[in-house]
Amino acid sequence: MKFSVLVEVSLRPGIADPEGATIERALPALGFEGITAMRAGKAFRFEVEAASAADAEAQAQSLAERLLSNPVIEQSHARIVEAS
Amino acid sequence: MSHVAIVVFPGSNCEYDAANAVESLGATFEFVWHTSADLSKFDAVILPGGFAHGDYLRPGAIARFSPVMSAVQEYAASGRPVLGICNGFQVLTEAGLLPGALQKNRGLTFLCQPSTVRVVSNRSVLTRTTAVGEELSIPINHFSGSYTCDDDTLSALVANDQIVLRYTANPNGSRDDIAGVCNSAGNVVGLMPHPERATSALLGSEDGRALLASFIGLSLPQAA
Numbered sequence: 001m002k003f004s005v006l007v008e009v010s011l012r013p014g015i016a017d018p019e020g021a022t023i024e025r026a027l028p029a030l031g032f033e034g035i036t037a038m039r040a041g042k043a044f045r046f047e048v049e050a051a052s053a054a055d056a057e058a059q060a061q062s063l064a065e066r067l068l069s070n071p072v073i074e075q076s077h078a079r080i081v082e083a084s
Numbered sequence: 085m086s087h088v089a090i091v092v093f094p095g096s097n098c099e100y101d102a103a104n105a106v107e108s109l110g111a112t113f114e115f116v117w118h119t120s121a122d123l124s125k126f127d128a129v130i131l132p133g134g135f136a137h138g139d140y141l142r143p144g145a146i147a148r149f150s151p152v153m154s155a156v157q158e159y160a161a162s163g164r165p166v167l168g169i170c171n172g173f174q175v176l177t178e179a180g181l182l183p184g185a186l187q188k189n190r191g192l193t194f195l196c197q198p199s200t201v202r203v204v205s206n207r208s209v210l211t212r213t214t215a216v217g218e219e220l221s222i223p224i225n226h227f228s229g230s231y232t233c234d235d236d237t238l239s240a241l242v243a244n245d246q247i248v249l250r251y252t253a254n255p256n257g258s259r260d261d262i263a264g265v266c267n268s269a270g271n272v273v274g275l276m277p278h279p280e281r282a283t284s285a286l287l288g289s290e291d292g293r294a295l296l297a298s299f300i301g302l303s304l305p306q307a308a
Binding site: 073 | 141142145146149177178184185187188189190191192230232233234257
């Protein structure tokens, strides 16, 4: 089966996020009030051919940890968004 | 005669500066393409600055899987000198050869300016002929140069004397003002400033010569 996967990568809590902080600072100028805890990150979508959803997710999570994120400063989360 | 490998990835752009600096100190060099798998004949290895593999994903993230990096791992493990400058430093951290990581600069601006760094340890191959406390003017040129690591790593760096250089005026938000670190053995060093661009008074500073001479294991030739 083919599974469509979404991987989200973001900085770990406690790691300074200058991009998120800059976005947050820009919000009042646009009229957005009360938005806090803005964190910037990356998202990746791809397809995995696997026997089961669990297998696809495990492969995607392994890929996320080995290449898509730097575990020294980032956390990653893979999830299946569609199966076909 | 010291023979230096300068590793070139697709997107490296400081290899000629490094080569020029190495030659001016009396050593010879070869450019080594990133698909090469053998560094055994060299006396030292430099990973120069630039944008290896376009810096796609993260600086160093893809370069880390270039075939030459297995050779760099092996070379470093044998105790021989490895230097990562700027993007080369980012590659070495991604490869796990140096602790910590480099993040986007505080302020999100690309910085291209002189910086002053202080020698913190002369235990590393880069600083073994310098004096602790010595201040050097070395330019920086980076967007992702803010050194970061967790508390345990920082404590270990301090305890093992692995912080090589600190900025006197932190330009980018680096943790603990760190500009360069080494591995625990001291033979693998990475720094964000560019010593190869500080090799001529005509260009603003020649303070990088002492560092590179130390690294390639030659005494500093008298200025012509």
